[in-house]
Amino acid sequence: MVVKSALVMFWARLGSLHALESVREARFWNSWLGQPPSSGDTVGRVYSLLEVEALRTGLHHLYTRLKRNKALPGLGGLAVAVIDGHESHASYRRHCSGCLERTIHTEQGDRLQYYHRQVVLMLLSEGGPGRAALRLLLDLEPQRGGEDEVAAALRLLERVLARYPRAFDLVLADGLYAQAPFFNFLLGHHKHALVVLKDPRRDLYQDAFGLFQLTPPQSGQYRSRDCQWQDLEDLRSWPQVQVPVRVVRSQERYTQRPQLTRQPVVRTTEWIWVTTLATIQASTALVVRLGHQRWDIENYGFNEIVTDWNCDHVYRHHPNAIVAFLLTAFLAYNLFHAFLRLNLKPQRRCRQPEIFWARLIAAELYASAGLVATDSSP
Numbered sequence: 001m002v003v004k005s006a007l008v009m010f011w012a013r014l015g016s017l018h019a020l021e022s023v024r025e026a027r028f029w030n031s032w033l034g035q036p037p038s039s040g041d042t043v044g045r046v047y048s049l050l051e052v053e054a055l056r057t058g059l060h061h062l063y064t065r066l067k068r069n070k071a072l073p074g075l076g077g078l079a080v081a082v083i084d085g086h087e088s089h090a091s092y093r094r095h096c097s098g099c100l101e102r103t104i105h106t107e108q109g110d111r112l113q114y115y116h117r118q119v120v121l122m123l124l125s126e127g128g129p130g131r132a133a134l135r136l137l138l139d140l141e142p143q144r145g146g147e148d149e150v151a152a153a154l155r156l157l158e159r160v161l162a163r164y165p166r167a168f169d170l171v172l173a174d175g176l177y178a179q180a181p182f183f184n185f186l187l188g189h190h191k192h193a194l195v196v197l198k199d200p201r202r203d204l205y206q207d208a209f210g211l212f213q214l215t216p217p218q219s220g221q222y223r224s225r226d227c228q229w230q231d232l233e234d235l236r237s238w239p240q241v242q243v244p245v246r247v248v249r250s251q252e253r254y255t256q257r258p259q260l261t262r263q264p265v266v267r268t269t270e271w272i273w274v275t276t277l278a279t280i281q282a283s284t285a286l287v288v289r290l291g292h293q294r295w296d297i298e299n300y301g302f303n304e305i306v307t308d309w310n311c312d313h314v315y316r317h318h319p320n321a322i323v324a325f326l327l328t329a330f331l332a333y334n335l336f337h338a339f340l341r342l343n344l345k346p347q348r349r350c351r352q353p354e355i356f357w358a359r360l361i362a363a364e365l366y367a368s369a370g371l372v373a374t375d376s377s378p
Helices: 002-011 017-022 028-032 040-049 052-068 149-163 180-188 203-212 284-307 319-343 346-351 354-375
Strands: 080-091 100-106 109-124 136-142 170-173 192-196 218-222 225-235 245-256 265-275
Touching: 002 017, 002 028, 002 040, 002 319, 002 354, 017 040, 028 354, 040 319, 052 136, 052 319, 080 149, 080 284, 109 149, 109 284, 109 319, 136 149, 136 319, 149 180, 170 284, 180 192, 192 284, 203 225, 203 245, 203 265, 218 245, 218 284, 225 284, 245 284, 265 284, 284 319, 319 354
Parallel strands: 080 170, 170 192
Antiparallel strands: 080 109, 100 109, 109 136, 192 265, 218 225, 225 245, 245 265
């Protein structure tokens, strides 16, 4: 009952347990719960003791249903996931046993700051005719004191691969994950990695750039960008990794119109990725496309759940409650987007923005709560 109440809180984008408590009188709860929801304090207290594995089981059940219904097609023939870290909140005052600590240097002196950081795994999929792509937030792992993000990511992947052994073939990540233990872990589980390569001090980076001078680029296209691609396979400049790696470079040229001047400005960018995928498994064009889709976890994951779903709000400052609320938000996010992508007709879905449906849920809660209050007044 408490979890179902929290799901509605996220779907309606209420933003806090206090806002949830303010609509306890809504008639909606009679059909959803059979009774009014618990108070905000009770919900927070229960979430501090909630078994988070039950929430992970719910996420897995939803994935299984969607996979069985073929709602999660891969990208270019590959099942793809992306992993990244996210800092949910920081405070100079409030802290708990799960908080990380860091020293912030200010003009008034050094200050000790407490914060929480999690590593998140998102599953990507291809959109079909008349249907937008569906992305699932599968799981998260809190970063512990004294460890880096990659250590938490390996712990997360070990648990996820035990529960989702065939959910993905490839993991996308940013340059922080260009580490041999990360690559070797995935290879040991028969998975591939595609990671940004951006440290010019590395032997692999320097050797690749030396070969780039000798390798003529091939022309390509990524979306509206004119590209020059260079693709080097079977590189052995990273002996710590168990297999030879492949480095792909994309120099991209495109035109932008800044909002201030509206005058066209030509811009150029350069991207370099290192991967264990062979050419026969993924063409240069596909590697470039997948490399750019690493940003999906930022654009459609962190940015959305923070801006629209209020996931960085501390509903209860307790290490278990923070994880449990985030996993509940993941479940709400997955169910909401699955409903929009798979149950609404494209004409209806394209006519209204996503926030419209959240506000529709909130409007029903507030309207029926107001009716009850009016009917019961003397």
